[in-house]
Amino acid sequence: MNVELNVPLFDMVMCLSDAMDLVSPIVTGHHKRVAYIASSIGKELGLSKEDEKDLIIAGALHDAGAFSLNERMDSLNWNIADEVYEETEFFTSAPFYEYAGTISHAELGYYLIKKFNPFIRIAEIIRYHHVPWDNGKGRYFKGKEVSLSSHILHLADVIDLLTNKDKSEEDILSQSSEISEKILKEVGENFSLELVETFLSLAKKEAFWFGLVSPGIDRTLSKRVEGVNLVLNYEGLLSLANLFSQIIDFRNRFTATHSSGVAASAGVLADLVGLSEFKCRQIKIAGYLHDLGKLAVPPEILNKGGKLTRKEFDIIKRHPFYTYKILDRVKGLEEIKIWASYHHERVDGQGYPFHTKGENLPIEARIMAVADVFTAITEDRPYRKGMNLQKALSILEEMSSDGALDKEVVAILKDNLEEIDGFRVKAQTIKAAEYESFWHQLE
Numbered sequence: 001m002n003v004e005l006n007v008p009l010f011d012m013v014m015c016l017s018d019a020m021d022l023v024s025p026i027v028t029g030h031h032k033r034v035a036y037i038a039s040s041i042g043k044e045l046g047l048s049k050e051d052e053k054d055l056i057i058a059g060a061l062h063d064a065g066a067f068s069l070n071e072r073m074d075s076l077n078w079n080i081a082d083e084v085y086e087e088t089e090f091f092t093s094a095p096f097y098e099y100a101g102t103i104s105h106a107e108l109g110y111y112l113i114k115k116f117n118p119f120i121r122i123a124e125i126i127r128y129h130h131v132p133w134d135n136g137k138g139r140y141f142k143g144k145e146v147s148l149s150s151h152i153l154h155l156a157d158v159i160d161l162l163t164n165k166d167k168s169e170e171d172i173l174s175q176s177s178e179i180s181e182k183i184l185k186e187v188g189e190n191f192s193l194e195l196v197e198t199f200l201s202l203a204k205k206e207a208f209w210f211g212l213v214s215p216g217i218d219r220t221l222s223k224r225v226e227g228v229n230l231v232l233n234y235e236g237l238l239s240l241a242n243l244f245s246q247i248i249d250f251r252n253r254f255t256a257t258h259s260s261g262v263a264a265s266a267g268v269l270a271d272l273v274g275l276s277e278f279k280c281r282q283i284k285i286a287g288y289l290h291d292l293g294k295l296a297v298p299p300e301i302l303n304k305g306g307k308l309t310r311k312e313f314d315i316i317k318r319h320p321f322y323t324y325k326i327l328d329r330v331k332g333l334e335e336i337k338i339w340a341s342y343h344h345e346r347v348d349g350q351g352y353p354f355h356t357k358g359e360n361l362p363i364e365a366r367i368m369a370v371a372d373v374f375t376a377i378t379e380d381r382p383y384r385k386g387m388n389l390q391k392a393l394s395i396l397e398e399m400s401s402d403g404a405l406d407k408e409v410v411a412i413l414k415d416n417l418e419e420i421d422g423f424r425v426k427a428q429t430i431k432a433a434e435y436e437s438f439w440h441q442l443e
Contacts (some may be wrong), residue, residue: 005282007237007332009118009230010057014218015292018326022296024085024380030160032217035059037156039224040208042149044198053147053228056221058125062153063257064247065108065126106130111438112250116243118230128151132190146266155199163212164279172209179203181313234281241288246434251299254381256435257428258387262343262380263287264427266371268420272412273367283364286340290368293322293341303381320344321353339364343372366406370413373399375424389417 009299017031038055047055110127115121128150131141131285138146162179163172187196202208232240245259267284275283294302297319300325301312308316325343327333342365349357356365377395378386387395393414401411413420 004078005232005234005237005285005332007232008332009232009236009240010225011330012220012232012237012240013057013060014221015326016064016247016328018329019244019292019295019322020063021247022293022322029217031060031063032221033160033163034062034153034156035210035221036212036217037159038152039221040202040211041152041156041195041198043224044202045317047150049228051149053225054122054125055152057119057226058072058122058129058149058153059156060221061113062109062129062157063105064112065110066105074271099136111441112243112246115246116239118236119243121160125149125153127376128155133188133192133195135188136192138192151195155195156278157184158190158211159199172213173206176203179246180372235284238285238288241285244292245288246296249431250435252303253435254303254379257431258375258379259288259291260431261375261424261428262290262368262371264270264368264423265375265420268423269367269371269409269413269414270364272416272420273363273409275364282336283339283367286368287371288335289327289336290323290340290343290372291319292326293319293324296322317344317352320366324354335362335364338362339368345369346404347406350403363406363409366409370396370405370409373405374413374420376426378421380430390423393417 007326014032017035020031021028028300035056036059038059039052042052052386106129110123113126114123125147128141128144128146131138131146131154138151140146159179162175162182164175180200183191183196183199187193211217214220224418230236242260245263249255249257249259251269264286264287266287269278270280270283297315301308301315304312320341320343324337327340330337339362342354342361343442345351345354345356345361345365347357347366349355349359351357353367373396374392377392380386380391396405396410396413399405400407
């Protein structure tokens with residue numbers, strides 16, 4: 001029987017938006033709200049359903065590049081948003097212009113997102129979403145044409161920053177006049193007259209503001225993409241999962257290739273264990289997605305050289321749980337979700353965070369656990385060099401004897417050690433080259 005994956009693209013986009021929310025309370029819900037505002041403006045302007053869909057996806061992913069800035073640019077300083085809120089004159093705030101003017105994270109987002117073929121147009125929208133209108137000069141930036149959608153996204157981003165989301169649905173209306181006045185002052189400088197007039201018309205509708213702070217914003221966005229939402233097959237999902245892994249792993253050069261190594265090792269192990277071709281495909285996707293929840297873990301904890309404190313380890317324990325919760329929303333990923341989020345479970349039930357054990361721990365999850373440990377201990381980290389194969393095998397066998405890892409899976413890895421390692425090294429070498437090329441293009 002020919003089994004195929006069919007996963008809605010929009011659900012996967014919302015997954016990544018949820019994952020990005022984990023980075024800081026300051027950004028929680030920001031991407032979805034920007035998607036909502038941008039698509040509302042687009043609808044008011046009479047844009048096509050296809051253009052509206054692109055605005056929603058661009059809004060949901062517009063700051064994806066910010067999460068890859070950690071190593072070389074000290075990450076996106078989200079405290080800037082706090083400083084902006086405190087400014088009496090929002091747009092004259094030096095911190096805001098330092099943030100918006102550099103275009104750095106927008107450029108990073110462009111280079112990341114354009115690798116996924118269905119997102120080429122969306123990547124262009126994101127690339128220029130901080131370009132000011134500047135009395136029409138903003139139609140072009142560095143010789144490139146800036147689309148209307150980019151300018152809509154820029155406006156939507158600022159509107160959300162100006163909004164106090166802590167207020168109730170009723171109180172949100174009290175902010176509309178002040179926000180409208182601030183936006184109106186920027187006609188010609190930051191925003192075109194056409195877009196500001198469209199927003200001012202929209203701002204008169206109470207339903208717009210209620211929708212912005214509604215807990216049902218996901219459903220609203222989902223309905224807006226009906227009829228133009230793509231369904232991903234295996235190849236499409238694998239490509240998108242690879243993009244997800246880059247956003248997660250590119251936060252630091254020592255983890256830049258981790259998920260690709262896990263995906264490659266798990267895929268080969270699954271084949272050697274005797275799983276079907278379809279299962280092997282699924283487990284490779286799980287390998288790319290297994291650390292999705294790590295966006296909730298601060299880099300200083302992930303890269304700490306010394307022993308973790310109890311509190312720090314408790315924070316580490318969150319990430320597979322968040323991977324589970326994030327993927328739980330997507331129809332078609334029911335098995336992948338379990339295999340990806342069980343990669344720190346132990347056969348004896350002493351793993352985390354679900355303490356699943358014995359027969360309740362699927363063979364695919366056991367393979368993922370072995371692949372994750374094998375990749376982690378053979379790759380370089382900031383606090384140690386990667387182990388050689390014999391030392392790594394010794395660690396794996398000890399863990400299997402202690403009840404942590406599946407003995408049969410470890411035995412198969414031992415019997416095919418050089419072959420599996422060859423696939424791991426090849427995958428991580430390719431990803432390392434992509435990482436260096438990524439930064440080289442930007443620099």
